[in-house]
Amino acid sequence: MNERQVDTSALKVNQAFIIGLLLLAYVLNAVWLAALVGGVMLLGTAVPALALFKRIYQHLLRPAGLVKPDVIVDNPEPHRFAQGFGGVVVALAVAALLSGQGMIGWTLIWVVIALAALNLFLGFCAGCFVYYQLTRLGVPGFTRRPIA
Numbered sequence: 001m002n003e004r005q006v007d008t009s010a011l012k013v014n015q016a017f018i019i020g021l022l023l024l025a026y027v028l029n030a031v032w033l034a035a036l037v038g039g040v041m042l043l044g045t046a047v048p049a050l051a052l053f054k055r056i057y058q059h060l061l062r063p064a065g066l067v068k069p070d071v072i073v074d075n076p077e078p079h080r081f082a083q084g085f086g087g088v089v090v091a092l093a094v095a096a097l098l099s100g101q102g103m104i105g106w107t108l109i110w111v112v113i114a115l116a117a118l119n120l121f122l123g124f125c126a127g128c129f130v131y132y133q134l135t136r137l138g139v140p141g142f143t144r145r146p147i148a
Helices: 008-028 031-046 052-061 076-098 102-122 126-136
Strands: 005-007 071-073
Touching (some): 008 031, 008 052, 008 076, 031 052, 031 076, 031 102, 076 126
Antiparallel strands (some): 005 071
16 A cells, blocks of 8 residues: 655744744844745645755755654645645735735734644644545545544
């Protein structure tokens, strides 16, 4: 049987970059940096081979021995959904920031930071939870069930 696998170290590096760069964007009031992070998230969701933060892990951090792989049996789709949803929220935040709605924009950024931190530090992927609930409800496009 072909087991489906996910390298949780790659996911954690991705989350750490998202948290760190969005925090920096907030501190510097750098809307362009938030937009960059959102773009990286959306591109990595649409074309996983182009996921910048994952590529940094694969081509720099892992080969240098700075981060060790932690491969588990899991579905990659819920994790991509979570990242894509986060990317959409960041895009909405950037739109709010560019339209002068700073409170809304930075609040949305903080929601993404909080959810990425929840996953990074506590191992709970809220987007994965939503994905599996949509699967359970039979929503088209959501087909993977949790691996027992």
